[in-house]
Amino acid sequence: MTFLNNVEAIVDSAVTGLGYELVDLELSPKGRLLRVFIDIDRGINVDDCATVSNHLQRVFEVEGVDYDRLEVSSPGLDRPLKKAADFERFAGQDAQVRIRIPVGNQRNFAGTLVGVRDGAVVMTTDKGEVSFALDQIEKARLVPKFD
Numbered sequence: 001m002t003f004l005n006n007v008e009a010i011v012d013s014a015v016t017g018l019g020y021e022l023v024d025l026e027l028s029p030k031g032r033l034l035r036v037f038i039d040i041d042r043g044i045n046v047d048d049c050a051t052v053s054n055h056l057q058r059v060f061e062v063e064g065v066d067y068d069r070l071e072v073s074s075p076g077l078d079r080p081l082k083k084a085a086d087f088e089r090f091a092g093q094d095a096q097v098r099i100r101i102p103v104g105n106q107r108n109f110a111g112t113l114v115g116v117r118d119g120a121v122v123m124t125t126d127k128g129e130v131s132f133a134l135d136q137i138e139k140a141r142l143v144p145k146f147d
Contacts (some may be wrong), residue, residue, distance in 0.1 A: 007065055011036055014059045015052060020044075024082065025076040032068040037075040044074035077144035084116045085132055091115040094143040095123065099136050110143065 008025050014036055015022045026035040038052055053072040060067065072079060081087055081095060090113055096110045111125035120131040121140075 007034070010059060010063050010065065011056065014056055018052060018055060020048070020052060024080050029036055033071070034067050034069070035071045037073060039075055039079070065130075069110060070072070078141045079127075081140040081142065084119075084121075087113055087121045087134075088115050090142060094145065095140055096136045096143055097121070097123065097132065097140045099132050100138045103130070104134075107138075 007027065008022075011025055011034075012022045015036070020038040020040050022036070023039050024035075024037040026037075027033070036052065036056065038048065040048065041105065053070060056070060056072070058089055059065075060070075064129060069100045079086075079090075081090065093113055094111070095102075099109070101107075101109050109123065109125055109130060111123040111130070114122040116122065117131065120133050121137060122128075122131045140143050
């Protein structure tokens with residue numbers, strides 16, 4: 001197991017044990033900076049970040065995870081979408097998706113998420129409905145709407 005996978009497993013276990021969802025984990029080169037993005041249905045506040053940060057510091061000490069700085073925050077309004085459950089949960093919302101291999105000379109798509117159908121992410125764009133296998137998605141984010 002690589003350092004990233006090991007740290008991700010530790011963080012995921014600790015965060016879900018506190019009732020939060022691990023949205024994303026970023027490691028700087030050599031793992032000196034750890035950025036942890038968490039979420040919960042009601043939204044994240046500063047107290048949530050402090051609770052998770054304090055808990056992770058204790059867990060990292062016990063597990064022997066070597067790092068210089070830990071940052072815990074919400075994923076923001078342009079939340080990344082990584083798991084099939086993310087695409088289901090945010091069906092009906094606008095998103096941007098970048099795929100690994102072009103389809104018709106296009107790698108970037110913007111539209112409204114439909115959800116997951118037969119293991120593929122489905123979205124409606126201005127050119128119609130498109131679908132991508134989850135492992136073909138390089139990056140996906142929600143697009144916030146401001147009224």
